């Protein structure tokens with residue numbers, strides 16, 4: 001069967017799946033500046049920012065190119081604000097690492113990835129493994145998203161499916 | 163109606179596989195029940211008082227006869243040979259077994275159906291006018307836009323964990339049968355007289371529940387191609403700022419109220435600046451592609467003989483003519499009528515339909531109605547396109563399954579939530595109240611004399627039975643562990659939607675039929691000329707009813 005998404009995804013290299021306390025490249029909270037304290041005149045040490053749900057992050061918008069990591073913390077997995085935060089950051093042109101941290105669950109990784117997250121912090125290796133499998137499976141989707149800006153109705157046309 | 167292509171099909175099939183995996187992980191203990199809960203809810207699966215309840219999406223209330231047959235079949239093999247039509251036009255099964263739900267979803271996928279986002283804190287199934295495409299006075303057929311929005315909202319990655327559920331209703335008819343003012347978002351479609359394009363008026367913040375609020379106009383004359391990006395901006399603002407600390411204050415209506423409509427509209431505009439014109443802007447080709455699925459059937463005009471025959475029957479058969487008058491409506495196509503099927507049979511809860519009944523309706527749709535069936539907000543069904551030449555046979559067949567009761571729009575055509583018989587949130591059992599009222603007012607002459615009355619019953623403040631917007635609303639309340647019922651009067655739906663007023667202290671269940679009778683007698687005493695119940699109420703106010711009902715207490 002024809003799938004419209006596989007040419008656009010190179011999953012293996014796209015994502016980092018980190019295990020808290022194990023992975024070397026894990027972004028530690030201590031390295032991040034809380035977004036509430038972040039100022040544009042801050043020095044380069046503040047290229048990493050932590051946003052917790054509900055915090056205003058609009059003062060980052062003019063400086064997104066100077067940031068290397070934005071960690072979005074989920075207080076509980078049912079709190080979906082981080083999905084919109086990620087989406088907006090990507091839509092405003094942020095191209096650095098976008099890290100999902102905190103209490104999200106592995107069943108959310110595909111939506112998180114579609115909202116623009118490329119790095120995930122898990123509490124165990126087995127969860128990271130489940131996430132890897134999920135992110136590897138190509139799923140058809142209707143909407144445009146951070147991975148694929150065109151909604152299905154435009155891809156259908158492009159692929160000549162209709 | 164819309165037919166899936168292989169991609170639509172793949173999306174639904176993927177979802178079945180995913181849900182099977184989640185359910186297996188839950189049953190094996192690998193997935194905690196708190197984590198499983200929102201996942202199963204997004205697939206329409208509740209855990210109820212006695213068993214799980216599975217809610218199946220009927221997008222904008224349109225079903226094919228084949229789909230209805232499948233529902234009948236599922237009800238026999240996986241449930242207790244009946245199903246329930248909800249006020250949001252969906253189907254519910256009350257007795258499925260959790261472990262078999264993935265199999266049910268697989269069966270549904272086989273007929274292009276699913277249970278995606280029929281519950282949970284996400285964008286729910288989109289509803290519309292049950293007479294879309296066949297109603298007189300319609301500005302345009304809203305179904306293509308409904309389908310485009312169905313696709314957009316299905317498995318939307320950003321909006322699956324909103325503060326609370328999010329319901330959208332759409333109409334394109336001056337007569338609003340979709341209750342757009344009682345939804346989180348209501349969309350009123352119109353034709354732009356200068357460009358012939360479609361415009362949308364977007365209403366926001368309506369909703370019932372604990373804090374009933376009628377929606378407000380947020381954006382007028384939005385060109386329809388911007389509908390998706392505008393809704394994304396609106397829901398994004400809600401997702402970021404809606405309250406999450408108290409589930410009773412988490413609906414968008416509370417945010418709109420707290421922010422103020424003007425300020426809220428400005429925030430949405432600012433969010434929209436970022437999205438407006440992006441590739442999600444609906445293309446003319448897409449509207450055309452989807453609209454082609456809703457082309458009108460090839461209506462056959464009845465012959466002169468057939469028309470004459472029909473009129474002869476009307477003259478000679480009083481029962482038939484009463485059914486035509488009560489349960490059918492004019493169709494925009496000459497030679498056809500719209501047939502309503504009230505799901506208000508004796509011995510069944512309002513909205514319930516047995517497997518035999520489903521099969522009969524499916525057969526009639528196939529044989530006489532271009533294979534299409536609708537479900538309605540009033541928990542009834544509709545055969546939208548019946549040729550007058552077939553009406554007599556349709557009527558006779560419906561009678562064999564008690565589906566021709568001429569009670570449409572009467573007191574006995576009530577809305578009632580599942581209540582304490584099924585729902586674990588209930589304060590009280592609503593179904594026995596509905597039955598007791600129906601039993602008390604059985605005489606058609608009395609019902610017809612009363613004229614159109616909307617009576618709505620909810621088993622608790624969540625208001626699934628829309629009691630606030632019934633002319634007469636009944637609400638189950640808990641009084642020191644006992645089931646009591648509060649009565650409100652004067653609510654209404656449609657464009658003049660308003661919330662009813664509470665009559666006074668609540669009553670024990672046994673007294674409800676008697677109280678309703680006093681209310682009806684008060685109306686009959688006071689009505690002038692041909693006034694309907696609601697007109698009399700508007701003229702005399704609630705006090706006359708209050709005095710009559712609570713007279714004993716003085």
Ligand code: SF4
Pocket residue numbers: 579580581582585586587588589590620621622623624625626627
């Ligand atoms: S109104 Fe209350 S009792 Fe009735 S179905 Fe809704 S939640 Fe349950």
